[in-house]
Amino acid sequence: SQQGEEDPQALSIQEGENATMNCSYKTSINNLQWYRQNSGRGLVHLILIRSNEREKHSGRLRVTLDTSKKSSSLLITASRAADTASYFCATDPNTGNQFYFGTGTSLTVIP
Amino acid sequence: DGGITQSPKYLFRKEGQNVTLSCEQNLNHDAMYWYRQDPGQGLRLIYYSQIVNDFQKGDIAEGYSVSREKKESFPLTVTSAQKNPTAFYLCASSIVRNTEAFFGQGTRLTVV
Numbered sequence: 001s002q003q004g005e006e007d008p009q010a011l012s013i014q015e016g017e018n019a020t021m022n023c024s025y026k027t028s029i030n031n032l033q034w035y036r037q038n039s040g041r042g043l044v045h046l047i048l049i050r051s052n053e054r055e056k057h058s059g060r061l062r063v064t065l066d067t068s069k070k071s072s073s074l075l076i077t078a079s080r081a082a083d084t085a086s087y088f089c090a091t092d093p094n095t096g097n098q099f100y101f102g103t104g105t106s107l108t109v110i111p
Numbered sequence: 112d113g114g115i116t117q118s119p120k121y122l123f124r125k126e127g128q129n130v131t132l133s134c135e136q137n138l139n140h141d142a143m144y145w146y147r148q149d150p151g152q153g154l155r156l157i158y159y160s161q162i163v164n165d166f167q168k169g170d171i172a173e174g175y176s177v178s179r180e181k182k183e184s185f186p187l188t189v190t191s192a193q194k195n196p197t198a199f200y201l202c203a204s205s206i207v208r209n210t211e212a213f214f215g216q217g218t219r220l221t222v223v
Contacts, residue, residue, distance in 0.1 A: 033211070042117075042201055042214035043154075088153060092209040098169060099209045101146075101154040 004089050004102035012108040019076040021105040023089030024069075030092045032065055033099070034074050037086045046074075046087075081111045114138070117202050117215035123223050124189070124196065132187045132218045134202035142208045143185040147171060148199045148217075157200075160185055161208050189220065197222050 146154040156169030174193025
């Protein structure tokens, strides 16, 4: 399977702390995306990072990509209760016509 | 407002019946996708379409069928051949394949 894997599976932090989640994948990619899913809802796109980029920022989000290690990390700074959700990475392999979602990290931010 | 709409939100099906899930988008996107999500798991691709009248199987297409007669619409039929259809189904679209995807709110299908 080309599916990515997020780590940890679940994360619980206090409001105001930073949250870091990681994504590992198996094949060379064109880009990697991060999505958020609130319980029972659709996914919302957060950020896309291309294979020739190493770091990208969007508001309180910071994404890094290490293609040599086939891994990416998502950092959420100064977390809020509203950040409670599941976070998924999605990889776009160089070969094939689809992107592959990881298994997700469930983040709980305690007020 | 532009967006992607799935209906119904909840669907109950008797064993042996076919059911069709609706997905409509007004974003003028060429690519559309259907995913299945099981509890505590990631998304698995059922079918995708990059252009009208063309679609491709994903990893778990068996027991499902789709059509793409209009750019805006990509309905999914869950047939009686799908042995374990109870799941959360998500439709998505993107401008072209594998760019930022916009998701609908999902349809939760339960076999009774």
